[in-house]
Amino acid sequence: xxxxxxxxxxxxxxxxxxxxxxxxxxxxxxxxxxxxxxxxxxxxxxxxxxxxxxxxxxxxxxxxxxxxxxxxxxxxxxxxxxxxxxxxxxxxxxxxxxxxxxxxxxxxxxxxxxxxxxxxxxxxxxxxxxxxxxxxxxxxxxxxxxxxxxxxxxxxxxxxxxxxxxxxxxxxxxxxxxxxxxxxxxxxxxxxxxxxxxxxxxxxxxxxxxxxxxxxxxxxxxxxxxxxxxxxxxxxxxxxxxxxxxxxxxxxxxxxxxxxxxxxxxxxxxxxxxxxxxxxxxxxxxxxxxxxxxxxxx
Amino acid sequence: xxxxxxxxxxxxxxxxxxxxxxxxxxxxxxxxxxxxxxxxxxxxxxxxxxxxxxxxxxxxxxxxxxxxxxxxxxxxxxxxxxxxxxxxxxxxxxxxxxxxxxxxxxxxxxxxxxxxxxxxxxxxxxxxxxxxxxxxxxxxxxxxxxxxxxxxxxxxxxxxxxxxxxxxxxxxxxxxxxxxxxxxxxxxxxxxxxxxxxxxxxxxxxxxxxxxxxxxxxxxxxxxxxxxxxxxxxxx
Ligand SMILES: Nc1ncnc2c1ncn2[C@@H]1O[C@H](COP(=O)(O)OP(=O)(O)OP(=O)(O)O)[C@@H](O)[C@H]1O
Ligand SMILES: [Mg+2]
Numbered sequence: 001x002x003x004x005x006x007x008x009x010x011x012x013x014x015x016x017x018x019x020x021x022x023x024x025x026x027x028x029x030x031x032x033x034x035x036x037x038x039x040x041x042x043x044x045x046x047x048x049x050x051x052x053x054x055x056x057x058x059x060x061x062x063x064x065x066x067x068x069x070x071x072x073x074x075x076x077x078x079x080x081x082x083x084x085x086x087x088x089x090x091x092x093x094x095x096x097x098x099x100x101x102x103x104x105x106x107x108x109x110x111x112x113x114x115x116x117x118x119x120x121x122x123x124x125x126x127x128x129x130x131x132x133x134x135x136x137x138x139x140x141x142x143x144x145x146x147x148x149x150x151x152x153x154x155x156x157x158x159x160x161x162x163x164x165x166x167x168x169x170x171x172x173x174x175x176x177x178x179x180x181x182x183x184x185x186x187x188x189x190x191x192x193x194x195x196x197x198x199x200x201x202x203x204x205x206x207x208x209x210x211x212x213x214x215x216x217x218x219x220x221x222x223x224x225x226x227x228x229x230x231x232x233x234x235x236x237x238x239x240x241x242x243x244x245x246x247x248x249x250x251x252x253x254x255x256x257x258x259x260x261x262x263x264x265x266x267x268x269x270x271x272x273x274x275x276x277x278x279x280x281x282x283x284x285x286x287x288x289x290x291x292x293x294x295x296x297x298x
Numbered sequence: 299x300x301x302x303x304x305x306x307x308x309x310x311x312x313x314x315x316x317x318x319x320x321x322x323x324x325x326x327x328x329x330x331x332x333x334x335x336x337x338x339x340x341x342x343x344x345x346x347x348x349x350x351x352x353x354x355x356x357x358x359x360x361x362x363x364x365x366x367x368x369x370x371x372x373x374x375x376x377x378x379x380x381x382x383x384x385x386x387x388x389x390x391x392x393x394x395x396x397x398x399x400x401x402x403x404x405x406x407x408x409x410x411x412x413x414x415x416x417x418x419x420x421x422x423x424x425x426x427x428x429x430x431x432x433x434x435x436x437x438x439x440x441x442x443x444x445x446x447x448x449x450x451x452x453x454x455x456x457x458x459x460x461x462x463x464x465x466x467x468x469x470x471x472x473x474x475x476x477x478x479x480x481x482x483x484x485x486x487x488x489x490x491x492x493x494x495x496x497x498x499x500x501x502x503x504x505x506x507x508x509x510x511x512x513x514x515x516x517x518x519x520x521x522x523x524x525x526x527x528x529x530x531x532x533x534x
Binding site for chain 2 (some may be wrong): 173174
């Protein structure tokens with residue numbers, strides 16, 4: 001085993017973790033783009049997605065692949081519900097009020113998780129197909145490490161198509177810049193907001209399934225850390241910008257894995273990496289890597 | 299066709315409109331003139347449902363529009379060119395036009411209308427793939443007008459469409475307004491350029507600090523001494 005193959009192994013691990021952060025970060029950034037709201041409950045939506053999948057696979061006769069599709073869809077609808085209950089009634093209120101509601105929604109979901117799912121960790125039922133080790137030139141890698149980025153990239157392509165080529169995608173981009181003029185186009189703002197929450201939650205649930213396939217331990221608080229790091233990824237990339245969220249996710253994932261791999265003495269600071277990066281970005285380029293250029297003419 | 303009855307608008311403590319009445323007949327050009335802050339934009343915005351009406355009614359062909367959400371008002375064929383262009387800077391010219399047709403689903407007619415907007419404003423055609431934010435101010439104004447036309451509106455409301463345009467383009471805008479009327483559209487025009495507006499208007503209203511002070515056929519108001527002094531810069 002040469003240094004190159006070890007490096008490649010770390011690289012695939014980093015890309016894999018990075019695409020998970022990216023999938024979750026997209027939800028933060030899309031919602032922020034439309035509502036200028038940091039949806040603190042997003043990490044808990046991710047957790048719900050994983051649990052729904054867990055229960056679907058264990059307790060229903062449905063085949064796992066069908067559950068892997070249905071659970072994210074259901075999570076998407078929970079996202080819509082979250083917005084209607086926790087955010088819509090406060091639309092037009094001060095931002096701090098909505099932020100507090102977001103934090104409250106997060107606590108509520110976490111504690112509901114503990115009550116309903118129990119505090120005891122569960123094991124995610126990883127399908128055999130995703131969970132076997134292959135050998136590539138002396139390196140053994142779990143196929144899930146490849147599947148994660150592959151699925152993520154497919155979803156990103158779909159998302160890019162949606163935002164650039166469909167009428168609803170255009171409406172979403174218009175809405176994120178100018179509510180009033182968007183409504184003058186006849187755009188149904190509530191509908192677009194619902195679609196935004198649906199998509200963000202759907203992607204978070206897919207991220208959750210992939211996450212569970214790789215780190216198969218389920219806990220009601222499992223959304224907190226990935227949620228926080230993905231939020232940081234979104235800020236690093238420039239919150240509100242989807243491409244930025246993806247780039248931020250990969251930087252975070254790769255950085256974290258490489259830190260542990262090459263500076264093992266610092267491996268205890270694994271989680272701190274994200275925060276250090278956040279502080280650096282906020283100091284150097286507060287609007288994030290892909291942060292908004294101003295093109296408005298006065 | 300469109301009737302505004304006793305419209306009041308408040309912004310917090312500020313009263314912008316204190317009871318105005320407008321009647322807009324089908325296939326007419328109606329203009330609303332007044333000094334800065336008189337409440338012209340507030341009138342249009344209230345009709346579109348963009349600001350809350352604290353009192354009053356809006357009727358369109360007998361249907362009560364007062365509490366209709368903006369998207370439904372647009373879907374029924376009322377479009378507005380907002381004050382200050384407000385194009386979607388991050389979207390291309392063509393995407394802006396496509397969004398103008400958001401409530402429509404007749405793909406063929408939409409494609410045709412995009413073509414006819416490009417015929418009207420060849421500049422926009424040359425720049426169809428450019429981000430709207432990179433257009434000049436005048437080009438953005440053309441886009442704002444073109445985008446509203448994409449609604450295929452029965453009533454088109456324009457809030458200072460000629461603002462910041464070179465004289466030649468101002469003429470273009472007024473020509474378009476005339477063409478639209480010939481095609482059967484109805485126009486409610488808010489203008490700083492009071493003379494031009496009164497010249498083409500079938501009917502005109504003069505607004506002062508939230509109240510109507512004068513109304514009548516455009517030609518009549520052009521002759522009116524008070525209008526001449528206050529809005530046309532004619533010395534006594
Ligand atoms: N969002 C707002 N909040 C508070 N006051 C407002 C708001 N919009 C307008 N106003 C006030 O309402 C009054 C009418 O404003 P409006 O924009 O309707 O005037 P206007 O006739 O369109 O003026 P202009 O020719 O300058 O465009 C003004 O006194 C203005 O300051
Ligand atoms: Mg105005």
